[in-house]
Amino acid sequence: MKIIALAGNPNVGKSTVFNSLTGLHQHTGNWPGKTVSNASGMFKYNNKDYKIYDLPGTYSLISHSEEEEVARDFICFNKYDLVIVVCDAVCLERNLNLVLQTLEITKKVIVCVNLMDEAKKKKINIDLNKLSNILGVPVVGTSARNKNGINELLNNLENTNFNPIEIKYDDKVEEAIDILLPYLEDKTKDLNPRWGAINLINYEESLYKKITNYLGYDLLEDKIIKNQLIYIKEEGNYNIADSIVKKAEEIAKEVVTYENKNYKQKDLKIDKITTSKLFGIPLIIALLMVIFWLTIKGANYPSDLLFQFFSYLEIHILNFLEFLKFPQFLIDLLISGVYKVLTWVVAVMLPPMAIFFPLFTLLEDLGYLPRIAFNLDKMFKKCRACGKQALTMCMGFGCNAVGVSGARIIDSPRERLIAILTNVFVPCNGRFPTMITLITIFFVGINGNSFLSVIILTLVILLGFLLTFLASYILSKTILKGVPSSFTLELPPYRKPQIGKVIIRSIFDRTLFVLSRAVIVAVPAGALIWLLANLHINDISLLNHISSFLDPFGKLIGMDGVILISFILGFPANEIVIPIMLMTYMATGNLVEYESLESLRSILVNNGWTVITAICVLIFSLCHFPCSTTCLTIKKETGSLKWTLLAIIIPTLIGIILCFLINNISNFI
Amino acid sequence: MYLCDMKVGNKAIVKKIVANDNIKRRLLDIGLIEGTNVECVLKSPFNDPTAYLIRGAIIAIRKEDCDKIEVDII
Numbered sequence: 001m002k003i004i005a006l007a008g009n010p011n012v013g014k015s016t017v018f019n020s021l022t023g024l025h026q027h028t029g030n031w032p033g034k035t036v037s038n039a040s041g042m043f044k045y046n047n048k049d050y051k052i053y054d055l056p057g058t059y060s061l062i063s064h065s066e067e068e069e070v071a072r073d074f075i076c077f078n079k080y081d082l083v084i085v086v087c088d089a090v091c092l093e094r095n096l097n098l099v100l101q102t103l104e105i106t107k108k109v110i111v112c113v114n115l116m117d118e119a120k121k122k123k124i125n126i127d128l129n130k131l132s133n134i135l136g137v138p139v140v141g142t143s144a145r146n147k148n149g150i151n152e153l154l155n156n157l158e159n160t161n162f163n164p165i166e167i168k169y170d171d172k173v174e175e176a177i178d179i180l181l182p183y184l185e186d187k188t189k190d191l192n193p194r195w196g197a198i199n200l201i202n203y204e205e206s207l208y209k210k211i212t213n214y215l216g217y218d219l220l221e222d223k224i225i226k227n228q229l230i231y232i233k234e235e236g237n238y239n240i241a242d243s244i245v246k247k248a249e250e251i252a253k254e255v256v257t258y259e260n261k262n263y264k265q266k267d268l269k270i271d272k273i274t275t276s277k278l279f280g281i282p283l284i285i286a287l288l289m290v291i292f293w294l295t296i297k298g299a300n301y302p303s304d305l306l307f308q309f310f311s312y313l314e315i316h317i318l319n320f321l322e323f324l325k326f327p328q329f330l331i332d333l334l335i336s337g338v339y340k341v342l343t344w345v346v347a348v349m350l351p352p353m354a355i356f357f358p359l360f361t362l363l364e365d366l367g368y369l370p371r372i373a374f375n376l377d378k379m380f381k382k383c384r385a386c387g388k389q390a391l392t393m394c395m396g397f398g399c400n401a402v403g404v405s406g407a408r409i410i411d412s413p414r415e416r417l418i419a420i421l422t423n424v425f426v427p428c429n430g431r432f433p434t435m436i437t438l439i440t441i442f443f444v445g446i447n448g449n450s451f452l453s454v455i456i457l458t459l460v461i462l463l464g465f466l467l468t469f470l471a472s473y474i475l476s477k478t479i480l481k482g483v484p485s486s487f488t489l490e491l492p493p494y495r496k497p498q499i500g501k502v503i504i505r506s507i508f509d510r511t512l513f514v515l516s517r518a519v520i521v522a523v524p525a526g527a528l529i530w531l532l533a534n535l536h537i538n539d540i541s542l543l544n545h546i547s548s549f550l551d552p553f554g555k556l557i558g559m560d561g562v563i564l565i566s567f568i569l570g571f572p573a574n575e576i577v578i579p580i581m582l583m584t585y586m587a588t589g590n591l592v593e594y595e596s597l598e599s600l601r602s603i604l605v606n607n608g609w610t611v612i613t614a615i616c617v618l619i620f621s622l623c624h625f626p627c628s629t630t631c632l633t634i635k636k637e638t639g640s641l642k643w644t645l646l647a648i649i650i651p652t653l654i655g656i657i658l659c660f661l662i663n664n665i666s667n668f669i
Numbered sequence: 670m671y672l673c674d675m676k677v678g679n680k681a682i683v684k685k686i687v688a689n690d691n692i693k694r695r696l697l698d699i700g701l702i703e704g705t706n707v708e709c710v711l712k713s714p715f716n717d718p719t720a721y722l723i724r725g726a727i728i729a730i731r732k733e734d735c736d737k738i739e740v741d742i743i
């Protein structure tokens with residue numbers, strides 16, 4: 001089996017190429033930093049087996065951030081048979097840097113110039129043959145999204161025509177390399193000795209450590225090498241890095257011709273609006289509101305339909321179980337416990353998720369997210385954090401665990417931790433429907449004014465943003481002290497999203513995945529609630545015991561014991577909080593006929609809910625401990641129990657304080 | 670004149686970069702070295718960061734990093 005690595009700058013279509021080769025569905029998105037860890041897949045071509053790795057994007061082999069390090073390490077130290085360096089045809093010059101750097105490490109390189117369709121549209125011509133002649137390796141032009149050129153890429157996998165150019169540095173550097181080379185030749189194992197020499201001259205600590213690790217010994221412990229290097233260094237500075245950039249510039253001049261020098265103007269015109277003083281920030285809020293409005297408007301009706309369908313089905317299942325002569329105890333457990341929670345999770349959660357997630361993915365595909373980061377960066381800088389945190393927050397809307405691992409795109413470990421610890425203030429796709437349901441059934445009513453719901457929801461989300469800034473600022477001033485580090489962010493061109501594909505993929509990959517997780521949790525949780533409600537001690541059910549134990553504390557922060565039980569049981573999946581809450585209320589005695597969302601409201605009101613209760617529950621679902629998956633991800637990403645605990649404590653504490661204040665101030669009024 | 674002093678629409682050539690190694694490497698990644706052509710294309714709503722057209726890509730850079738890059742307007 002042959003091993004292939006897909007490398008390239010961020011956002012050039014590596015994952016798209018990967019998908020078209022393997023037929024898998026690795027997530028793609030129009031912003032730098034979508035892929036932050038290695039993914040692998042297999043495929044067969046001409047009866048040969050290939051294993052291919054989709055690496056995170058990297059601008060160069062000198063890494064700065066965690067995700068780039070993943071890619072760098074793979075290219076420098078892993079065993080593979082071929083590297084495909086994917087390039088952006090529109091921006092070939094910069095992409096050639098990585099190609100040239102890769103050629104210094106291995107000669108087994110195929111250059112895949114992707115996005116040829118975009119280049120064509122912008123009237124940029126690229127002479128691929130000439131490029132191949134200059135580089136000395138195969139070059140293939142592709143438009144991976146339309147699967148153009150993929151066959152040619154496949155046909156070249158066995159091409160072994162590698163005579164890569166050697167990058168000549170200036171004389172001084174070449175002399176230094178010549179001095180070192182003889183001593184390195186038998187010392188660098190299967191690393192290219194010339195590359196070893198370059199790295200000794202152009203010492204970069206983290207890469208040098210990795211080389212030492214790989215070899216098993218420190219090259220500088222060799223007296224001769226060390227002395228030669230000292231001698232070399234006496235000659236002053238060596239300008240190594242610039243040479244590659246200049247070489248790339250030179251090659252690009254040879255092979256790229258622009259028929260229209262102003263091809264950027266169209267994008268820039270849009271950007272002048274999306275990043276303007278007047279519209280930049282309002283547009284972000286307006287777009288959020290449109291998405292919320294579509295979600296709320298679109299979710300009510302299907303939710304109600306699902307409710308009706310499930311209660312219709314319930315009667316038949318009940319009859320069937322009775323027909324099978326199931327014991328009454330088991331029927332109750334299955335129907336009143338498991339079935340009810342399960343179907344409620346689906347009815348309440350599925351419609352908003354299935355609308356919200358695709359909408360958000362469209363925005364992502366369009367290329368708007370980096371503009372949000374650009375517009376908000378100054379605020380993050382004020383909080384001594386990184387503007388890319390805005391991107392991790394956007395990912396948090398989908399899933400906080402993804403937001404947390406997405407924080408790898410942030411270079412500075414300090415700023416990355418801040419992004420990780422505060423990500424939970426963005427409600428994920430699992431909590432988001434909870435909020436919508438609460439707002440709909442409590443504040444607005446199912447047939448109420450959905451614009452009012454949108455306003456309330458937006459205010460809650462903005463509160464989340466505010467808390468993110470506040471928490472980031474406080475963290476920067478206390479346990480994560482430091483100044484903001486440097487930051488560069490690429491604004492990719494806008495791209496027309498593939499609407500059909502986005503909808504299908506986000507429903508299948510994300511919505512159903514998340515929902516199935518919720519369903520898996522809902523089954524035991526439903527059974528547990530039913531058992532607790534039906535096992536009695538001193539004539540009072542266990543559930544009542546527990547909820548009355550938690551009640552005083554719950555009441556103190558504007559909620560009650562049942563609500564707290566639901567949040568705790570929702571730890572594995574936030575989606576089940578509302579269904580569990582309603583179930584528990586019903587199990588604790590106040591039975592209500594439930595056939596629609598409207599009837600859910602009466603359950604809440606009958607159990608003593610006021611407007612203040614609803615507000616507190618809203619706030620608490622925004623600010624409480626992250627779900628179990630997110631906690632595990634935080635542990636994995638930070639490698640520390642301390643930070644994981646902090647990620648749990650910070651939002652929970654803030655949530656408790658806010659609810660306490662709201663409750664008490666309202667009592668006062 | 671420094672990169673951060675450029676107005677939207679200005680074009681310039683980078684004369685000197687006096688930043689620390691960390692920033693320098695980041696800039697090197699995007700192809701920003703001495704002699705590179707840059708054009709200032711966008712200011713964000715709060716005036717910082719600013720986006721520049723560098724070797725065919727639009728890159729946002731913060732003021733703190735820009736004011737270490739000396740340029741000649743062309």
Ligand SMILES: Nc1nc2c(ncn2[C@@H]2O[C@H](COP(=O)(O)OP(=O)(O)O)[C@@H](O)[C@H]2O)c(=O)[nH]1
Nearest residue numbers: 011012013014015016028029030115143144145
């Ligand atoms: N027009 C066009 N868009 C493409 C092509 N290949 C990828 N894209 C889009 O470019 C964006 C980035 O792609 P992705 O595969 O996520 O890039 P990666 O970051 O390198 O993995 C996505 O929005 C893709 O849909 C192509 O050949 N033509």
Ligand SMILES: [Mg+2]
Nearest residue numbers: 014015034035
């Ligand atoms: Mg990718």
